Amino acid sequence: MEKMDKNFGKKIGFAGCKNVTKDCIENLIEGGYRINNLITLSPEQGERFQVAGYMDLKKFADENNIGVYYPEKYSLKSEKDQKEIKKAGLDLLICMGWQRLIPKWLLEGLSIGACGMHGSSEPLPKGRGRSPMNWSLIEGKKRFLTHLFFYDERVDSGDIIGVKEFDINYFDTAETLHYKNRICLNRLLLQHLPKILDKTIEVTSQSKEGATYYPKRTPKDGIINWKETTENIYNLIRAVTKPFPGAFSFLG
Structure with a gap:
């Protein structure tokens, strides 16, 4: 056969x-x-x-x-x-x-087009831009949404193919969020790829209003401000750990 x-x-x-x-x-x-x-x-x-x-x-x-x-x-x-x-x-x-x-x-x-993933703690168009997993941890968010979407010429603004949501718990780090996100992403791809390939996929357009954008983060943004609350310092540390350079401070 x-x-x-x-x-x-x-x-x-x-x-x-x-x-x-x-x-x-x-x-x-x-x-x-x-x-x-x-x-x-x-x-x-x-x-x-x-x-x-x-x-x-x-x-x-x-x-x-x-x-x-x-x-x-x-x-x-x-x-x-x-x-x-x-x-x-x-x-x-x-x-x-x-x-x-x-x-x-x-x-x-x-x-057919190009498709990719963008995650954020809120449904798109909120949370577009750079380093959304890091920012979600820094801001103490409790959930993360993995969006599979078609690309257009703008930043994270294309039609949405599918979404899966997972919880962010108190012990999650950038590394564990990447792992959880990959699981959701793989499920989304296997679920929707047949209809993407035969061009029968139904998509959802993003709202043209209410978009927010996260800025780019660099290694120097990992510096700890000891005037922050214990919770904020903890959130920064877990947000910039592996695979990123990590949080740091200076003595003296």
Whole structure:
């Protein structure tokens, strides 16, 4: 009996350079999907762009017969990047562990589109922007929502494919939130990918009002202000632990 083509004849690519990228690819391969290409960063690029939690995925991709492309520019906007990525003929690009917007030329060239994940403690459009897991812990939030959504040219503003919610408990850290988020993300992908690929997926547009944006965090933001409350200091420490540089202070 001929095996069913879960890809529906579509070419699936990934963009990412973190453990979540590897985890999602493994999840889909185990689910019977073929991943054709991976846009990722070389170790030198990962260091240059200071990617927190960077993972070299070349060996993993080779072992799974996934074509690898190291872009000339992280933005994917060089002529070489356009030429090489277009050669792959991708229909769907899944962006996990990729900290850049997807350029217009690539969005328009995908027959299905590009999708990715954004989490926040409130339903989108609240909580767009950078480092939402860290900010949710810093602010002492009690829940986190994993959104799977289609990309557009703006920040975290595309149509929502699906959402899963989980609790943030008092002992959670950035590391445990990443783990919980990956579980939800993998479930969302397996649940919705069939209808994404055959273009029957129903999506929900985000509200055009009430959007909020988290700012970027850097390692220096981990400094402890001892004038803060014990709870606020504790929340900062657990928000910037692994895979991030951590909280710190000075003596003297």
